[in-house]
Amino acid sequence: MKIVCAETVLLGHEAFSNAGKTEVIPDREITREHLLDADALIIRSKTKATAELLHDTPVKFVGTATAGTDHIDAGWLQKRGIYWCAAPGCNANSVSEYLVAALLTLSRRHGFDLAGKTIGVIGCGNVGSRVVKKFHALGLDVLRNDPPLAAVSPDPDFMPLGAVLPECDIVSLHVPLVKHKPWPTERMADYTFFEQLKPGAIFVNAARGDACDYDALLDAQAGGAVSRMVLDVWTPEPAFRSDVLKRADLASPHIAGHSYEGKLNGTVACYDELCNFFEIRKTWNVASSLPVAEVPTLEIDCAHRDDEEVLHKIVQQVYDIETDDRLIREAAVQGEIERARNFDALRKNYRTRREFHNTEVALPNASAGLQRKVAAMGFKRREA
Numbered sequence: 001m002k003i004v005c006a007e008t009v010l011l012g013h014e015a016f017s018n019a020g021k022t023e024v025i026p027d028r029e030i031t032r033e034h035l036l037d038a039d040a041l042i043i044r045s046k047t048k049a050t051a052e053l054l055h056d057t058p059v060k061f062v063g064t065a066t067a068g069t070d071h072i073d074a075g076w077l078q079k080r081g082i083y084w085c086a087a088p089g090c091n092a093n094s095v096s097e098y099l100v101a102a103l104l105t106l107s108r109r110h111g112f113d114l115a116g117k118t119i120g121v122i123g124c125g126n127v128g129s130r131v132v133k134k135f136h137a138l139g140l141d142v143l144r145n146d147p148p149l150a151a152v153s154p155d156p157d158f159m160p161l162g163a164v165l166p167e168c169d170i171v172s173l174h175v176p177l178v179k180h181k182p183w184p185t186e187r188m189a190d191y192t193f194f195e196q197l198k199p200g201a202i203f204v205n206a207a208r209g210d211a212c213d214y215d216a217l218l219d220a221q222a223g224g225a226v227s228r229m230v231l232d233v234w235t236p237e238p239a240f241r242s243d244v245l246k247r248a249d250l251a252s253p254h255i256a257g258h259s260y261e262g263k264l265n266g267t268v269a270c271y272d273e274l275c276n277f278f279e280i281r282k283t284w285n286v287a288s289s290l291p292v293a294e295v296p297t298l299e300i301d302c303a304h305r306d307d308e309e310v311l312h313k314i315v316q317q318v319y320d321i322e323t324d325d326r327l328i329r330e331a332a333v334q335g336e337i338e339r340a341r342n343f344d345a346l347r348k349n350y351r352t353r354r355e356f357h358n359t360e361v362a363l364p365n366a367s368a369g370l371q372r373k374v375a376a377m378g379f380k381r382r383e384a
């Protein structure tokens with residue numbers, strides 16, 4: 001069996017060599033010719049699984065080690081009888097930690113508290129539901145919008161978008177990119193969206209660049225509807241708009257889901273599914289692949305410190321989001337080709353970022369409330 005695997009699939013060669021002869025190719029360089037004798041294709045979002053790539057090849061299985069699937073032509077694959085799978089939820093915790101890091105950084109930078117603010121979460125699936133839980137634990141009012149879920153859920157608390165937006169101090173998109181009715185998300189954050197928003201709101205997009213009309217966003221910021229923006233995703237990618245970057249408070253090169261665990265979970269999901277599909281015995285031992293955490297323990301004396309100051313100090317030491325922000329600004333060079341190359345390189349060479357649960361935190365003089373908040377972010381407790 002031959003497996004073609006995109007280069008950015010974490011530990012792709014190590015994993016899939018257990019199942020068959022594995023050829024690793026840079027994501028954007030995979031062509032139909034590479035697939036002419038392949039049984040399976042394993043990708044991330046930079047490789048488009050379309051008719052153009054796969055027609056008249058023997059590929060029977062396509063796996064994407066990502067949550068998003070907008071790079072997969074599911075209809076065409078299904079028609080051709082090609083099985084495909086994604087990795088739902090693989091990086092949901094990673095994105096929720098990105099959001100915690102981003103909003104704590106903004107609140108410290110601009111001198112406000114998150115507690116007591118209202119956040120609107122648009123899309124409450126794997127990512128959104130974790131965002132809801134974390135920000136609720138931090139003392140924010142959380143408003144949820146998810147019409148597809150609301151249509152099938154007995155939960156009465158989902159709200160229409162038009163009711164959420166006027167109430168939000170912060171609004172964060174966690175929707176997939178959907179182009180069709182009844183609930184399209186393409187350019188859902190448009191002029192009408194921003195007109196409805198509470199003036200001065202913070203806007204976050206860590207979903208897909210195409211879920212937002214960035215011209216409308218810039219106008220909204222110029223007119224005061226949006227005060228600050230946190231942007232992880234861009235349109236287009238990998239080239240990104242420098243004018244949008246300059247106006248963002250925090251920016252990053254589509255790495256919200258790039259914790260080590262987020263990427264590894266994606267590989268594992270595809271490996272498991274491939275083994276099931278081809279009825280191959282699973283022999284890859286993923287546990288032996290985990291690197292040690294860079295910050296296994298932390299201690300912060302909480303006397304005379306407020307909760308969000310402590311939380312920010314902890315989070316910053318484990319995941320310093322301002323490093324991502326600095327790196328993308330350095331990458332924002334003049335030429336589009338060079339900028340696109342820089343964006344891809346930042347993602348490919350992304351540092352090993354372990355999730356919060358790998359760090360044990362000792363908090364002398366912390367209140368029980370603060371201990372609960374730190375635990376709700378995912379950190380383990382350690383006695384001082």
Ligand SMILES: NC(=O)C1=CN([C@@H]2O[C@H](COP(=O)(O)OP(=O)(O)OC[C@H]3O[C@@H](n4cnc5c(N)ncnc54)[C@H](O)[C@@H]3O)[C@@H](O)[C@H]2O)C=CC1
Pocket residue numbers: 067068069088089091092095122123124125126127128145146147148149174175176177178183184185206207208232233254255256257258
């Ligand atoms: N920046 C990054 O690194 C990452 C970005 N993503 C993006 O975030 C998206 C969401 O990820 P997950 O939560 O894992 O997906 P998910 O499929 O678990 O959840 C998406 C939710 O959005 C809802 N939804 C769909 N259309 C909607 C609409 N018009 N309005 C409001 N809600 C709507 C769905 O009902 C679902 O509950 C992914 O599809 C992907 O595009 C995901 C992971 C990492």
Ligand SMILES: O=C(O)C(=O)[C@H](O)COP(=O)(O)O
Pocket residue numbers: 008044045046065066067068069091254255256257258
């Ligand atoms: O899972 C998704 O969806 C994402 O957006 C990933 O975190 C980023 O995927 P890649 O672009 O690294 O494939």
